[in-house]
Amino acid sequence: MHTQSRIPKLNDTTFDGALMWFSEMQCSELLFHPEDDPANIIRISNGERMFTNGEVVELRFLLNEIETSLGHDKLVEAAYPIFMNAFGNQLDA
Secondary structure, eight states: OOOOOSSOOOOOSSHHHHHHHHHHHHHTTOOOOTTSOGGGOBOTTTSOBSSOHHHHHHHHHHHHHHHHHHOHHHHHHHHHHHHHHHTTOOOOO
């Protein structure tokens, strides 16, 4: 039995592609900081792991693809405006 992944598809590893992917992660209520290991992300509401073992493998792969393409700093930079939006902080254009 094959289940469909909850992890959004990464369309490309450009900065804009990474920005879109983080945005889709937020919309799916799966956003986490890219410097954190997805295996260690715990939902506050119930104390359970957010991601399955399979999703952890998938996320590590996708984050590695983005980091390989953009570099570590740009990976984090792409996530930044999505985090600010998630926390209710509107960034200036």
